[in-house]
Amino acid sequence: AQKITQTQPGMFVQEKEAVTLDCTYDTSDQSYGLFWYKQPSSGEMIFLIYQGSYDEQNATEGRYSLNFQKARKSANLVISASQLGDSAMYFCAMRDDLNRDDKIIFGKGTRLHILP
């Protein structure tokens, strides 16, 4: 069975600083995908970044990068130069990529507060 663990329930970070949100996972699948989603207070679920288990390079999307360490089963999200609008709940999630119709399972989330 797949499992996602996010050990930081909440974080406070000064504006313009870089942020690392931790995520570890457990799976017996050989091919899997890792996702990060942002959920602001308005409630919508916003896709940020994806990393496939066979991707050799860390994924990057603008200010977001995913620090993928396969041997350690970690997939930390790094946000560079944080902004006030980054304050939100962040979910790490994964899926069995052999079957791309498979469901995504989520971690418990980390609530990020950016301080002015």
Place this chain on the structure above:
Amino acid sequence: AAGVIQSPRHLIKEKRETATLKCYPIPRHDTVYWYQQGPGQDPQFLISFYEKMQSDKGSIPDRFSAQQFSDYHSELNMSSLELGDSALYFCASSSPSNYGYTFGSGTRLTVV
């Protein structure tokens, strides 16, 4: 670009009533998923449909049912509503050619 459309955005129902939530996936997306997110919780998978057939089932109560129609839209039917059903209900869609899901904005159901 077209997104996943959910309706209604907000719904207030009384205990023991029924509710129907609708989801219109992105065109040409063939798989639809339903998730339930309770207050302060992570989203929990309920059920999914691929090409109008149920493809997977999670922790969906027997009081809930869902289906996907010929135009690929999906409906989640919830009967005998309980206070604990109050949650944000997400629909998402995907196609095999892309690696991610696209979530709708959700329906916030409040049972009073």
